[in-house]
Amino acid sequence: MSAPTTTRDKIIDAAMSIVRDQGVAKLTLDEAAKCAGLSKGGVLYHFKTKDDLIRGMVETLINRCDSLHHDYYDREPEGPYRWARAVVQTGFDPNGPASDKLASALLASIAVNPELVAPVQAQYERWIARINADSPNPLQAALVCMAMDGHYFQTILGLKLCDDEKREQMKAFMLDLLK
């Protein structure tokens, strides 16, 4: 994860760390300010409300996720399932959406105000469309993508389906299905 540059980014980064390390309940404006190294007034200058802050977190999540999708798409060889393969690569990226930090944005949004998830839902549909468009068997692609969602699910809950070694096997297994 690249180091945050602007104060705004620093606050978002701090908020994500709080959720990851201490749980959503501990995400308060005061705490976010303290972790970002400024006062509550400072935070409220950048984000008018707490919902606003979470909107920022969600936006960061979506942007970083989408840009990773594109990066991996460019690197993947042409052919069927190219987008699906990019999704798998993204999901296993240590700085990707399955990192504790980014996933925390989802957690924060659902917990505080379910409406804040809307942008994710919208983007999700766009991703699905993209994947379906270049997948010969949409069911096959959907299965693998659902499994990636399961991966996020496990990350958020701290569930361990497999150790690091099996994770690599899993990734290879998935990519193998997308040829």
Next chain:
Amino acid sequence: MSAPTTTRDKIIDAAMSIVRDQGVAKLTLDEAAKCAGLSKGGVLYHFKTKDDLIRGMVETLINRCDSLHHDYYDREPEGPYRWARAVVQTGFDPNGPASDKLASALLASIAVNPELVAPVQAQYERWIARINADSPNPLQAALVCMAMDGHYFQTILGLKLCDDEKREQMKAFMLDLLK
């Protein structure tokens, strides 16, 4: 979902409904009491603390999930991947863990106090062990089970990967992989 009988169950049921319908943030002792048709004092008689209430919700989730696993296991024909097939059937059961109501227990626990997820983590490992034990290719089973987790993930977030028709196709596709 069977109608709650004891007051205790009624409270847990009410709490789950609140999380599902209004979001975790609205889950307060007062609100749970009101929805269950008694006073806050009454709720606190059955659950000493709010964490206790959530522990009850998580326990209900685990029990109902495990009992569904067993039900479907009994109904599935013998052979390889029998437990994995039971997991798929359970995941698609309208009253199963992917129902909004049960999933809300997870949400509540992570949001309020991440430690409360521990019982789920413990049970999860037992389920994994069971599935691996009768799966010729553990990667195949793991892929499908991860996809089921993805299904819960989508339920919680309100994401729509597929419509009802495609869901049925998906289920058939998964079960077909487990033969």
Next chain:
DNA sequence: TGGCATATACCGTCCAGACGGTACAGTACC
């Protein structure tokens, strides 16, 4: 049979603390 103690289930009130948000007075750089 009646009197009394104990347990269970539940109610209503009160309170300390935390939280989101406002107001405003700075400060530092351009």
Next chain:
DNA sequence: GGTACTGTACCGTCTGGACGGTATATGCCA
């Protein structure tokens, strides 16, 4: 002197939880 940003002091509200009280049922003993 204006713009971008920070710090502090404060307010109203909400929430978890403590607590004392109440009604009913059950058990015990004479």
